[in-house]
Amino acid sequence: MTNAEVAEVLQEIGTLLEIKGENSFKCRAYFNAARTLETCPEDVAVLVREERLGELRGIGEALQEKITRLVVSGSLPYYEELKASLPAGVLDLLKVPGLGPKKVGALYQELGIDSLEKLAKACRNNTISSLAGFSEKGAARILEGIAQLQTYANQHRYVDALAVAEDLVDTLRQHPLIARVALAGSLRRGKEIIKDIDIVASSRKPEQVMEDFVQLPEVQKIVSQGPAKSSVIIGGIGCDLRVVSDREFAGALHHFTGSKEHNVALRQRAIAQGYKLSEYGLDADGKVTCPRSEEELFKLLGLDYIPPELRENMGEIEAAANHELPRLVEWTQLKGCFHNHTVASDGQNTLEEMADAAASIGLEYLGIADHSKSSVQANGLSAERLLAQVEEIRKINANRDDISLLAGLECDILKDGSLDFEDDILSRLDYVVASVHSSFSLDEKTMTRRIIKAMENPHVTMIGHLTGRLLLRREAYQVNVGKIIDVAAKTGTWIELNANPARLDMDWRHWRAAKDKGVKCVINPDAHAVNQLGYLKPAVQIARKGWLEAKDVINCLSLKDILKILG
DSSP, rough: OHHHHHHHHHHHHHHHHHTTTTTTHHHHHHHHHHHHHHHHHHHHHHHHHTTGGOOOTTTHHHHHHHHHHHHHSSOOHHHHHHHHSSSTTHHGGGGGTTHHHHHHHHHHHHHOOOHHHHHHHHTTTHHHHHHHHOOOHHHHHHHHHHHHHHHHTTTHHHHHHHHHHHHHHHHHOOOOEEEEEEEEEEHHOOEEESSSEEEEEEEOOOOHHHHHTTTTTTTTEEEEEEEEEEEEEEEEEEEEEEEEGGGHHHHHHHHHHHHHHHHHHHHHHHHTTTTTEEEEEETTEEEOOOOSSSHHHHHHOOOOOOGGTTTTTHHHHHHHHHHHHOOOOGGGHHHOOBBBBTTTTOOOSSSHHHHHHHHHHTOOOEEEEEBBTTTTGGGGGGGGHHHHHHHHHHHHHHHHHHOOEEEOOOBOOOOTBBBBBBBHHEEEESOOOEEOSTTTTOOHHHHHHHHHHHHSSSTTTTOOOOTTBTTTTTTOOOOHOOOOOOHHHHOOOOEEEOOOOTBBSGGGGGGHHHHTTTEEEEEOOSSSSGGGGGGGHHHHHHHHHHHHHHHHHHHHGHHHHHHHOOO
């Protein structure tokens, strides 16, 4: 089993124990062990084989025994018995925003609620308000959360779907009967939420390819199978494969990449030029021209090549006709990032470990921005702990020449717009990330004024995760993004593109307006562990979708230039 698979089991054990009301220290031991394995650079199977699990922080003898049995046999009776002791529907309750294991445990143990259906009924009848920690307003919020879950039922986050899709494309690429294969659909366009995975392939024997596709070991369910298109479920996500002749591949790839709106606009342009555009190519008076590539297809229509991320009919066709498309930012152009956490607050790795990880992926600088004191749930730093961390960062920098650490802070924006620390503390930092972590229910005007007040503080360098959204879990709070962009243009405040797969916030739809007003984007992983620095790469896809170039992304600058800007 992989580190991630073992960590997932340990995480679920901790959750199940918490639902059952077990000792909090026992629950936390499993959560900590899960995080340790997630961030461990060594293979857990090697650690088991060499009997070195005990070297890992927080993994005692009892946990070593369970992890060893899980890795060696692939199962753990303790885990299976724990799962069997609770109805399967109880875990579904955890998907509702605002319901953690303790509240779910109270609902199950006190009211026998073990499904979303029973939970909704109890909320409508106001039965749950009899429990400590619940209220009528809380019941209304739970009902809203259940409605959101139903809306999100067949949707998936970009990064989750991408992992499944890339593995599937790699597998198909090795098939001897497939000439070309590529990802298509909304996933290729970099949409933050997708419904299914679309793949286009070319072959002389499509029926045999289809037969082999539906028989892949990772296929959980065959939805449909045909001579040119089949649909299956892999990793809980719908996957559609279309097979065409190699001559038709480029036209089909463009067509099935979409978007629908882009395709309609392009067909209209083709008609104006005497063509009929379809998934097969360009038809002129019954003679079909099949382009050899998407680049050739666009050229035949008098256009520069339009990157997939821009194909949303938001001005890209006009820009391509006028040779005005941006040269989109590339992942390799990032030189560093600023919003990262360590064990000092709620991160899982030390300063040195984070520095090592950043250096290993070629970054020049890494900003450390642990939580401020009001984020009690995240072990926020007091002024004394913060200043001690600044000194530690200075000492580390004095002994390293492969990476430079920058001393920052993720400072809470309080309800009235003031910051969690006074200016004399903030002035000692290299930069400040100002973020909202509380009072999400403010009306739009109040929330917008709150954030703007923080931006007007000269010590605030950037705004973190602007709208507070958690994709498929929590809607954005009410805020006037246009006004925030206008103020950022005046104050010079950077706006973060938070790379956490659950956030990807600020939304790509706002970045072009920000870019046009000179507002700088800063792509940050919000990493709480070394492996989460990897969030940077897929987030660049979102930046590209927002028409951003390297000159628009502040962390494409070198360390020398960043230090000059930060003063």
